[in-house]
Amino acid sequence: MSIGQSSIFDRPKSSSNKIQGKDADGASSNFLQLLDKFWFTPAEPHTIALMRLLTGFLIFYITFCYSFELLAFVGPDGFINQKLAEDFRKDTPMFVMAPEWTENTIEITKTNLSWSIFYHSMNPYWIWIFHIGFLIANLFMGIGLFSRTSTIISWFGALCYVHRAPTALFGMDAMIIILLFYMMIAPGGEIYSLDYYLQKLRRKKAGDPNWDSQPKPLVLTNFVTRMIQIHFCIIYLAAATSKLQGSSWWNGTALWGVLANYSFNPMHISLYTSLLVFLTKHKVLWEIIMTSGCIYTLVLETSFPFLVWNRNLRWLYICGSILLHTGIGILMGLTTFSICMITLVLAFIPPEFIRNLINHYILGYPKSSTT
């Protein structure tokens, strides 16, 4: 494919053999062509659609969980009261190091671009109205009804909570915002959505002979998938390099700090504690398991950004990442965070695989209908 042949919104104009193979003229070494191929090759929407579905239900659950103490999180008399919220927003000095050989810092601003509808809605009635509205949008995003509209509103809503309740946030919030940001750009409702089934019904009613066809590959799908992939690699690289600054990750004891943290881990479950006690009573085994866990985490996070692009190693890294986050979810109680990470890593799974998996094994379609 040469540059300028198609818009990033266009479907491929010819057969999809260009998606995977080299161009016929063998000029794939050309940097611009590689760049074009990497970012602007049309891709099927199955992976992105599955990610939209998972993100929609995740954000619904996350928003729903605010309901138990909504006013404590975003109300004017909550953990961060209105006055302090204003103070954080408008009167928090920010300093940078001066461009001189001194220790001096320069104050560049006192304000930041935090925004939220909950900074201004003081009345509990309105807070609940907005909350319920966001929940409806999240649900619509999950089921894929008015997919793009509901995704944009879900992103808007999620940011309203995170900006208003900055002290109640943890890693999961960062991950769900990343997902929502990309889903807002992506054509996530192309399949596995009510939009898709309603469109099929409309086409059938209109007598379209191709009413049951699968959605076509889109450049935009690939563009967003690439962005998610790169972002995920940056997350892993940042997590790995920052861990390498800590001595406990080098001497293999960091995993104990993660596994024996009473506030995070299920140490109130006797089986889990018994397992830890068993390990501590067998020092050699303890050392081997703790060191192996640290090495596994470091090797995976450090090498993932570089080796996941290799087709032969891709599945190894995807499975390794899913295993890591499943472990975090089960052992550390960070279930939603782990599902967010697993949803992000889905971006590396080829859409054809998702299509076959869902069509054959979940929807039970015969193989011929999906190819």
Add this chain to the structure above:
Amino acid sequence: MNNFRNPKIWITTAICLVLLALGISSIKPDIITLKVNLLVIGSIIGIGGFSLACNQRLHENNSDMTLGLTTFGLSLTFFISSLSMDQSWDSMILASSIFTYVTFFLGIFFLLPVVAKKTAAICFVLFHFAGIVTAVTSIEPPNAPASWVATNLWAYYFRHYLTFTYLNNAYHFYSPEPGPPVLLWSKIQYDDGSFRWFKIPNRSESPIQMHYQRMLSITESTNVASNNSPENWEEKLQRRNLSGLAHQPQITPLNRSMSQSYMFKEPAEYSKKTLAAYALYLTKKFAHPPEKPNISIDNIKIYRVTHAIITPAEMSRGEDALDPTLYLPYFMGSFDKNGKLIDPNDPFLYFLLPITRSTNPNEPTVSINSLNIHAGDVKIVPEKEGGKP
């Protein structure tokens, strides 16, 4: 195409609704409910029209012109919305203004020729990831300043974008070391002498795991340490120890061989503010003791408790992760009913109140709980009333 599937109709409706809101705002500014409804519904319809145009561009090969014009319409909707809002809604005016610019440039983007469109998309990608990389690298590594280039790039060029979209994360999970969790224990003292303890996080009181995790984050937000060394450290420590010895019962003095950072944990200004806000929240949540509406709060003592992680050696000896000596409470102050720190010169302020085992070999399991003593839960019973001599 029926009207319902025509994005221009949607956008026109959206513009009309926000114009109506603008009109109401100019003529009758006090009709807030109607105005807010019009703005919200107008914006949703505008986004709906834009989404419809995107969808049609993808599926029905509509022209870029239709999509571009719809996007300009959405930009106009946001622009009018920003004008319609009361000045007190400043953050939403800001958001609306930014949405105006974003959709305006998006409209131009849709009208560009393909090569320019691809170039613009790549430029956006470069800007986006450069920002994320500066967010990652502008964090100070242990015992060293952060990169000058990264912090300056972040502060001057990317901070606004990353803050606005909340993509400003360094992704330093469990690093450089996995640390112990922090808990907040508060004693709410009422006028009539009754009191109650409120501790977060608490698994049994959190209705759902996510709520529990959020409570953990709240406690963590009070744990940002001050960069400044305490002034007159020796005098401060002496005052704390002498006050402890003068206290009845005595509060365990701190040994000078301990490190300063272990004995004294003054929070940064940010954490001091969140602690005061938390105290104020408690005054509202527990304004009165149960079934005594006439009694009000006298003061709230807050303790930030570091729950040290049990070592494998301790666990192998059969010790419990909930052993009281693993809790390291630091007194964060006594707050009045307005959430104000009562005594900034309290000798125990920000100092450790250790929970230790008794040194008496005959009572190996008895611990000396300076926290309970300080909070007033342990009182000396005079000998004539049956107390120990």
